[in-house]
Amino acid sequence: xxxxxxxxxxxxxxxxxxxxxxxxxxxxxKGGKAVIKHLADINxxxxxxxxxxxKDDQAEIRKVIQHLLHEKVDxxxxxxxxxxxxxxxxxxxxxxxxxxxxxxxxxxxxxxxYTEDVGPRAILSRAICGTxxxxxxxxxxxxxxxxxxxxKKLITxxxxxxxxxxTK
Numbered sequence: 001x002x003x004x005x006x007x008x009x010x011x012x013x014x015x016x017x018x019x020x021x022x023x024x025x026x027x028x029x030k031g032g033k034a035v036i037k038h039l040a041d042i043n044x045x046x047x048x049x050x051x052x053x054x055k056d057d058q059a060e061i062r063k064v065i066q067h068l069l070h071e072k073v074d075x076x077x078x079x080x081x082x083x084x085x086x087x088x089x090x091x092x093x094x095x096x097x098x099x100x101x102x103x104x105x106x107x108x109x110x111x112x113x114y115t116e117d118v119g120p121r122a123i124l125s126r127a128i129c130g131t132x133x134x135x136x137x138x139x140x141x142x143x144x145x146x147x148x149x150x151x152k153k154l155i156t157x158x159x160x161x162x163x164x165x166x167t168k
Contacts, residue, residue, distance in 0.1 A: 010160050013075060015039060016050040016068035020061055020081035020090045021142060029053055031079040031142040038151035044159075056080075056087040065097055069135055074163045076135060077155065080142030082126045091126045094139045098130030102162075105129030105138070105154065112153055117145050136162045 017039075019032035032053065036046050050073060054060040061081070068076050081090030095101070106127045113122035127150065129138045136159070140150040 010043075011163075013044050013159065013163060014050070014071070014073040015044055015046055015159075016064075016071070016073045016076045017046050017052075018061070018064050018068075018076065018078045019053045019142065020056055020078055021053065022056050022087065024053055024080075024142075026053060030144050031147045034144050034147040035077050035079060035151060038148070038156055042156050042159075056089055058089050058093050061090055061093045062097070065093065065137070069097075069132060073135060075159055076137045078137070078139040079147055082128075082139055082141045083124050084126070088126075090139050091128055094128055094130065094137055098132050098137060101128065101130040102136075109140070109150055109154060112149055113146065117149055131162075131166060134163075134166045136166060 017032050017035050019029045021029070024031075032051065036051065039046060050068060050071070052064045054064055061078075065076060078090055078094065081088045106125075106129065109127045110122045110125055113125060114120065125141055125146070127140050129136065131137070138150070138155055140146055
């Protein structure tokens with residue numbers, strides 16, 4: 001069956017990657033590096049100026065997201081700060097920035113997490129996706145398993161299509 005969306009021109013995307021963690025640095029950030037690797041697998045390179053590690057602090061997270069939006073990136077992928085601990089504040093920031101939430105992303109991610117990765121612990125994830133103007137923002141957990149799952153099963157499969165929809 002013909003699917004018109006399979007023929008979308010795959011323009012080179014500008015993507016920002018933000019790791020949110022009080023304990024990681026550029027040497028120990030496995031989650032952010034996994035995001036960058038999965039993007040490279042689909043021929044998307046992340047400019048080193050679009051890769052940041054910030055503390056679990058709402059003001060810091062917001063500042064980096066706003067900077068990337070100002071840089072007109074097509075997509076932002078955050079890792080970390082999506083759980084229920086007091087310091088997990090990434091979702092609050094992203095929700096305050098986005099215009100539209102894509103609820104299906106979080107629902108499907110939690111389903112996949114439940115069936116393929118962490119079982120019932122999937123209920124602890126608050127992963128989210130939404131849009132701000134012409135930019136899509138994905139917020140996923142920081143564990144490498146969760147990053148690999150989200151990137152392989154969802155983000156790399158749909159990032160070009162979502163950006164296409166935002167810019168038509």
